[in-house]
Amino acid sequence: MIAALSTLLLCQLIGEIIARGLNLPVPGPVLGMLLLFVALVVRGGPGDDLQSTGQGLLQHLSLLFVPAGTGIMVHLHRVADEWPALLASLLLSTLATLVVTALVMKLCQRQPAGEAR
Amino acid sequence: MTPPLNELWVYLSTSPLLGLTLTLLAYQFAFWLYRRSGMNPLANPVLIAITLLVSLLLVSGTSYQTYFDGAQFVHFLLGPATVALAIPLYTQMRRVRALLWPVVVGLLAGSLTAALSAVAIARLFGASLPSQLSLAPKSVTTPIAMGIAERIGGIPSLTAVLVIATGILGAVGGRWVFDRMRVSDPAIRGFAIGVASHGIGTARAFQVSEQSGAFAALAMGLNGALTALLVPVLVGWL
Numbered sequence: 001m002i003a004a005l006s007t008l009l010l011c012q013l014i015g016e017i018i019a020r021g022l023n024l025p026v027p028g029p030v031l032g033m034l035l036l037f038v039a040l041v042v043r044g045g046p047g048d049d050l051q052s053t054g055q056g057l058l059q060h061l062s063l064l065f066v067p068a069g070t071g072i073m074v075h076l077h078r079v080a081d082e083w084p085a086l087l088a089s090l091l092l093s094t095l096a097t098l099v100v101t102a103l104v105m106k107l108c109q110r111q112p113a114g115e116a117r
Numbered sequence: 118m119t120p121p122l123n124e125l126w127v128y129l130s131t132s133p134l135l136g137l138t139l140t141l142l143a144y145q146f147a148f149w150l151y152r153r154s155g156m157n158p159l160a161n162p163v164l165i166a167i168t169l170l171v172s173l174l175l176v177s178g179t180s181y182q183t184y185f186d187g188a189q190f191v192h193f194l195l196g197p198a199t200v201a202l203a204i205p206l207y208t209q210m211r212r213v214r215a216l217l218w219p220v221v222v223g224l225l226a227g228s229l230t231a232a233l234s235a236v237a238i239a240r241l242f243g244a245s246l247p248s249q250l251s252l253a254p255k256s257v258t259t260p261i262a263m264g265i266a267e268r269i270g271g272i273p274s275l276t277a278v279l280v281i282a283t284g285i286l287g288a289v290g291g292r293w294v295f296d297r298m299r300v301s302d303p304a305i306r307g308f309a310i311g312v313a314s315h316g317i318g319t320a321r322a323f324q325v326s327e328q329s330g331a332f333a334a335l336a337m338g339l340n341g342a343l344t345a346l347l348v349p350v351l352v353g354w355l
Contacts, residue, residue, distance in 0.1 A: 008197040015200070026342050027261045029199035033338055036203035046204050054201035057194065058330075061320040062163045063144045064195045067188035068259050069167040069281035071274050073174060074181050078248065078275065085242035089252050090279065093235040094286045097256055097313035098294045101227030101336075105305045106298075108219035 004053035011036045136187020143169045158289045163317055202334040209331035216304055227312035228343045231256035251275045253348050255283045258315040261341040269352045287314025288321035303329040311336025
């Protein structure tokens with residue numbers, strides 16, 4: 001578990017150094033994810049240790065959003081003033097994104113092979 | 118209040134222990150409720166935990182900063198967890214390769230829809246400019262979205278909240294939308310929810326299936342990178 005955690009943190013650290021060093025708009029952890037992905041392809045898969053540690057972290061991914069989300073208490077005023085616009089934007093835009101992405105993928109998937117219907 | 122109790126409160130309110138413990142307890146309780154409801158998406162554990170914590174902090178008169186001093190240890194794990202998303206991605210690589218074309222086109226369409234429609238609708242309903250800009254990266258995972266908001270003149274902490282609300286909306290409504298559209302492929306369902314609702318959607322997708330989760334993770338990573346590149350350019354045209 002320690003080795004796996006070190007691997008994850010090391011990837012994040014390298015990602016962070018690259019992002020900041022080259023002034024890239026992409027955040028460090030995302031570059032870290034790409035790095036780890038490349039490492040997995042090269043090594044031919046995660047070992048048991050990395051597999052189980054990663055699974056443990058991802059199983060409760062939702063928990064990790066709680067501290068940032070609680071930050072809404074700082075913005076209660078703005079939210080109280082502008083809630084109709086914020087709510088409309090969140091609701092309609094999220095719905096539109098779900099529909100557009102799924103629809104486009106469904107259409108693309110059908111065309112190239114020209115399978116039955 | 119007797120002096121010892123008062124002293125105890127002074128200690129607890131300045132130590133990170135309380136914020137950290139409360140976060141874990143609130144989440145466990147919320148997750149327990151979610152399970153008891155038969156995993157009903159409306160009983161979203163993130164939403165319940167946040168509601169509990171905000172009420173508790175407001176009632177006890179504790180500032181968010183004090184709370185976050187403790188909760189930051191949980192918040193920090195978002196970084197390594199983002200890196201760890203490479204693992205399910207690797208496991209599903211073969212499936213991703215087979216769906217390469219739909220993935221690329223779906224990502225472009227979804228990413229643009231997410232950012233442009235959020236700003237346009239907020240503008241239509243008369244939101245202030247900082248709020249509009251804070252909404253632009255709403256479909257992207259929190260650390261990336263906050264970075265984008267800062268760059269384009271939004272309010273990073275408001276963005277964090279909007280991002281989480283978007284995640285919860287997608288996690289709650291995704292199944293309903295996809296069933297109505299008759300989209301049954303777990304890869305497409307996962308990818309679409311990952312584009313629209315980043316990590317919270319991904320967390321939800323993992324609860325449904327490993328395949329859905331892997332595609333959601335892929336979508337979240339790609340959309341994070343693409344939005345970070347696109348939104349600052351698009352905002353220049355506003």
